[in-house]
Amino acid sequence: MNISVIGTGYVGLVVGACLAENGNNVCCADIDERKIKDLRKNILPIYEPGLEPLVERNQKEGRLSFTTSLEDAIKSAEVVFIAVGTPPGEDGAADLKYVLQVATLIGRFMVREMVVVTKSTVPVGSAAKVGAEVAKEAKFPFHLCSNPEFLKEGDAVEDFMRPDRVVLGVESPYARRVMNDVYAPFVRTGKPVLIMDIASAEMTKYAANGMLATRISFMNEIANLCDKMGANVDFVRKGIGSDSRIGQSFLFPGPGYGGSCFPKDVKALIRMGGACGVPLDVLSAVESANDRQKRVLVEKVRIALGKDLKGKRIALWGLAFKAGTDDMREAASLTLIATLLDEGVSICAHDPAAADHARALLGNRIDYAETNYEALSGADALVVVTDWNEYRHPDFERVKRALRQPVIVDGRNLYDVEKMRELGIRYHSIGRPSA
Ligand SMILES: NC(=O)c1ccc[n+]([C@@H]2O[C@H](COP(=O)([O-])OP(=O)(O)OC[C@H]3O[C@@H](n4cnc5c(N)ncnc54)[C@H](O)[C@@H]3O)[C@@H](O)[C@H]2O)c1
Secondary structure (H helix, E strand, O other): OEEEEEOOOHHHHHHHHHHHHOOOEEEEEOOOHHHHHHHHOOOOOOOOOOHHHHHHHHHHOOOEEEEOOHHHHHHOOOEEEEOOOOOEOOOOOEOOHHHHHHHHHHHHHOOOOEEEEEOOOOOOOHHHHHHHHHHHHOOOOEEEEEOOOOOOOOOHHHHHHOOOOEEEEEOOHHHHHHHHHHHHHHOOOOOOEEEEOHHHHHHHHHHHHHHHHHHHHHHHHHHHHHHHHOOOHHHHHHHHHOOOOOOOOOOOOOOOOOOOOHHHHHHHHHHHHHHOOOOOHHHHHHHHHHHHHOOHHHHHHHHHHOOOOOOOEEEEEOOOOOOOOOOOOOOHHHHHHHHHHHOOOEEEEEOOOOHHHHHHHHHHHOEEOOOOOHHHOOOOEEEEOOOOHHHOOOOHHHHHHHOOOOEEEEOOOOOOHHHHHHHOOEEEOOOOOOO
16 A cells, blocks of 8 residues: 655654555654665654664665655655644644644645554544645545554554554445555554544544543652552552452652653643643542652652752663653653752763753753763763663663762662661662661
């Protein structure tokens, strides 16, 4: 099938490469000329495990191409995916500006009957707006589809290739048939393709992210309570997670959720509720609990080093909002760094993937280390912010030797409290006893 994907960010690039890998002819378009120039040379704008070989192979074999001409991309397609950003506007609602710009061009340049798929996360009712934009100049019939994306950065290729489910909001048998066809290779193991109306598909995406964010904020609050009351959240997590009604996933406390999706989607959902007179009190609380949680690591650093942090040096492991990605949007590290810098702390940070993005955001306000051990040199404490695999089993004797004093503040509960005690490390984590 001839497919075009508009927007080659975290979502669009993964979608385009995976569709090409399954034999489709895919044209990916973006207005960012530099991105497209680099992609043509197989230089990826993002860090996403497993993506580079897919881009390289499919480009080489002629199934994947990149262009800045949306006109060419639209003209060549039977199915066009809109995968541009939907950042929050000033009022918290998702900004549809880019989506609608693309919809206008689809109407202008289409040369045959086609399916117009919204892959971007958009509020309920957006498909109608997309349809109205396309219709303004369309000379051929078109069929709308809302196909929200559930991939996780860091596992995006795997998630797209083997999804738990595919959600398709359609309103015509044509769109249903074509989209079933597009996704058939990805659900051969029997995972469901859930066909529904468009509004429900749009809502499903927000409800999924709202639920996941709720679990995180809930567990963060339980962990904070454990801290105060002498309980250990590790036991509590396992104790509740083994209940099949609850399950084990998304119960790990941490320094607050970040990334490009949860913060903006929770905001947009609250805004949607407000706009139609349905207060979403649970989600409002989820959001304020998360804002509070982003300050928890600073409080832990104060517990470890004393109230006055002026002149201290901190080694920071992890800048990305989570492991497996270079994405720094709304990362907990940014809140921590801003507060520590304000208090006169100097920082040396390491991240295996996000250092370049951090440099673009923070410049030389902090130092950057080539290795995680190098970051420790002369620091008063190590703060672990992101749960990269390489931080899970460090050489603790080396860590102790490099630090000025053996202090670790662990925002991801990576280390065993008892082991830290035995090693003589002063250790503070989230919702567990200190050592
Ligand atoms: N990142 C995720 O993990 C994830 C997961 C699921 C859904 N989503 C949703 O998918 C959408 C895209 O997210 P992302 O993280 O890939 O965003 P991104 O910011 O990484 O990429 C968006 C891309 O769209 C391009 N673009 C903007 N306007 C354009 C236009 N008019 N024409 C062509 N290209 C244009 C930008 O240059 C950029 O390359 C958002 O709605 C997001 O909420 C993201």
